[in-house]
Amino acid sequence: MLAQRLTRRKIILLVESNQALAKLLHTTIAQHTPHGAVGVSTGEEALRVLRTTIPDLVILNAELPDMTGAHLCAQIRRVEKLKSLPLLLVGTDRPVEEALGLRLPLRLDVFLQTIAYLLRA
């Protein structure tokens, strides 16, 4: 059971309002990692998911239509069960709320390396 849990493929919540970038990141994750992603386009939509279940990683844009990525990170960290949830901010390299940041334009090799780092067992 434990080995099975450690090898479970991971689920990433992708919070991105730019549809073209969301599609690119979704495809990159699907084709270049064993993991899967579910996308939402606003901070409030992300919070609705996180009120129910905890994905393995949240990748969020630093500028969302309804709030900044930093604000969303702060909202997430307020919840006890989400304090250690790995967060990756896209669009800034300023770390906030223990989230890692990647500047635009994204280098997809670095993006994949960062995902692998954040999802390490």
Next chain:
Amino acid sequence: MSTNNEPLSPFGQAPPTTVLIVEDDAATADVFALALSQESHNYLPLIASTGSEALTLVKAVKPNLLIIDYHLSDMTGIAFYDTFHALEEFRDVPAVILSASLALHLEEIQARKLHSLEKPFALDAFLLSVKQALAQ
């Protein structure tokens, strides 16, 4: 991986285990469906966003398991379960109910012998509950 004790299908594989997810938030339902699909090719997730949509869907396909959000937009998860479970052919279908305040609903959940998960929960806990409910 076989998740039930049914015989192999004519195609040499275990038959699919249909999991009906009754959840009004589309992205949340997608997370559950993805987690199930990744866990086993045999899990076949179906999504209904309301209780009435789920009741229509089960007329077409009998699920092996229900995942029910307590707060649906058109009825409570318990009201949905009661309507579903009242039908003779669905008496044997187990269910997991999801709520942010299980303590408030404990009596009605226990009276119906439902499995339950308190929100927010980790996906490992979700998948474990699914297995336990299917094994009952």
